[in-house]
Amino acid sequence: MADSGETVAPRRRRAVWIAVVLAVVLVAAALTAWVLRPAGAPASAPSATASPMATSTPTPTPTPTPTPTGFPANTAAYDVTALPQVNVFAVIPELPVDDDALGAFTGDEAVAKGIGAPVFADPLGAPVAYLPSEFPYHGTTVPVVERQQNWVKVLLTGRHAVPSHGNPAQVSGWLRTQDVVLSRSDVYVDVSISHRAIDIVRKGVRERIANDFAWGRSDTPTPLGRAFIMTRAVAPEFAYTRGHPIIYLSVQSPTLDGFNGADVAITAFHYHDWHSGQISNGCIRLTPEPIAKLAELPFGTPVYVRP
Numbered sequence: 658m659a660d661s662g663e664t665v666a667p668r669r670r671r672a673v674w675i676a677v678v679l680a681v682v683l684v685a686a687a688l689t690a691w692v693l694r695p696a697g698a699p700a701s702a703p704s705a706t707a708s709p710m711a712t713s714t715p716t717p718t719p720t721p722t723p724t725p726t727g728f729p730a731n732t733a734a735y736d737v738t739a740l741p742q743v744n745v746f747a748v749i750p751e752l753p754v755d756d757d758a759l760g761a762f763t764g765d766e767a768v769a770k771g772i773g774a775p776v777f778a779d780p781l782g783a784p785v786a787y788l789p790s791e792f793p794y795h796g797t798t799v800p801v802v803e804r805q806q807n808w809v810k811v812l813l814t815g816r817h818a819v820p821s822h823g824n825p826a827q828v829s830g831w832l833r834t835q836d837v838v839l840s841r842s843d844v845y846v847d848v849s850i851s852h853r854a855i856d857i858v859r860k861g862v863r864e865r866i867a868n869d870f871a872w873g874r875s876d877t878p879t880p881l882g883r884a885f886i887m888t889r890a891v892a893p894e895f896a897y898t899r900g901h902p903i904i905y906l907s908v909q910s911p912t913l914d915g916f917n918g919a920d921v922a923i924t925a926f927h928y929h930d931w932h933s934g935q936i937s938n939g940c941i942r943l944t945p946e947p948i949a950k951l952a953e954l955p956f957g958t959p960v961y962v963r964p
Contacts, residue, residue, distance in 0.1 A: 661875035679725040727805025728780035731833060735775045737787035742932050743776055743830070745794050745887065745905075746921055747815035751778050754826040755816050757802070758882030759961065762845065765801035766957045767811055768839040774836035780808050788813065788832065795888035796907060798957030800842070802883075803887045807834055814887055814907045827884055845959040846886075846951065848941065850879065855947060856952070866950050870943035877912055878960060879939050880924055884908040886951075886958040887923075900946055901928035902952040906960060910939045926951050 741749050767774075768790060774901045775784035788811075789797055796814035803810035808831050816825050847863075855867040869892035874878035884907045891902050903925050916938065929942035936942075941962075943951075 676814075678800045696704070698795055725796070728808050728831075730807040730835075731780065732835070732924055733786075737773045737775055737784075740775065740784055740787045741775070743786045743813050743815050744786045744792050744906075745796055745797075745814045745853075747826075748817075748819060750817060750823070750922060751784050751816055752776070752813065752815065752817055752828040753778055754824050755802075755812060755829045755882065758827070759882065759963065760802060760943065762883070762959045763804045763845065764806055764841055765809065766842050766864075767799050767809055767832055767837050767839055768797060769832075769837055771836075774832050776813070776830040776832060778830060780831045785832070785935055795956050800885045800957055800959045802829065803841070805834075808832065808836060809837065809839070812883065812885055812907060816909060818911065820912050821914050825909055825911055826880070827882055842955075842958065844954060845961065846954070848960065848962045850881075850962070850964055855941075855943075855948060864950075866942055866947040870932050870935055870947075871929065871937045873910075873937050873939040874935055877938045879937070879941060880908045880911050881962050881964055882908070884924075884960045884962070886954055886956055886960060889952050889955060895927075897930065898928050899930075903927040903946050904948070904951045904954075913939070 679692045680875075692886050723914075737924045741747060742750070743749065757857050762771060769788045771790065773787040773789040776786040776788050777783070778785050788799065791797060799811040799813060801811050810829060810831050813830050815828060818824055844857065846856055846858045849870050853867075853869045854865060855870065856863040856865050858864075887905045887907045889902045891900060893900065895903070904927070905923050907927045908924050910924065911918065913922035914920070916922040922939070925940045926943055926948060927940055928945055928948050932942040933946055
């Protein structure tokens with residue numbers, strides 16, 4: 658029995674020593690791994706946890722508000738009846754003459770709302786006249802030569818001055834868009850004195866209606882530049898027209914204060930037996946065929962008279 662006890666005790670001691678040695682080895686290995694880990698590496702890797710990716714809704718870019726173009730709006734109320742009326746007989750020095758005699762038209766036409774629209778020489782100032790919506794001799798449908806958001810610049814009838822007292826050239830003015838009805842026009846008349854040619858131009862397509870005509874003498878010249886058809890009428894009292902219509906323009910003679918007893922000297926297309934060369938008092942004389950074609954055009958139709 659003594660031999661058995663002595664055999665078991667050494668075995669137990671060896672097992673204890675083996676366990677101690679293994680523990681030392683494991684601790685040493687752990688210390689070695691810690692020392693040799695890469696710099697900046699985490700002491701322990703966190704376990705990966707799946708998380709849903711956040712979805713971002715893009716912020717919509719707001720549509721910028723358009724910047725107003727041209728002169729600022731004017732919403733003031735005016736008593737137009739207290740202002741001079743723009744018409745063929747009017748002489749209004751405050752109205753400026755057209756500053757671009759052969760400039761382009763926009764293709765727009767304006768007609769005043771209500772009784773009429775105030776007319777401004779300067780959109781930053783007060784109105785100097787008013788354009789009636791109706792007038793017996795018309796001239797109330799006016800072509801636009803510049804269009805802005807709040808304003809349109811138009812040609813007008815009447816005069817800045819009579820020739821003996823100032824500049825009688827084609828006059829213009831500004832209207833507020835709130836005061837007018839705008840419409841589109843796709844036709845104009847092109848007159849070339851040097852070529853003795855007259856074209857009606859529709860949507861860019863030219864129709865030659867005259868290859869000869871009469872125009873103003875040197876002392877009563879035909880006014881050059883841009884204008885528009887004011888009105889038309891058959892005037893039996895003017896026997897030289899032979900009953901053909903007269904197509905009146907918005908411009909008047911650059912040299913005559915009045916004509917034939919009237920205090921106006923309106924330029925017009927009309928028939929005359931003598932209808933060739935530089936012989937007229939300023940009007941453009943034509944044969945019946947082109948007169949008939951011009952008489953079909955609406956009021957406000959732009960007209961160019963070129964040298």
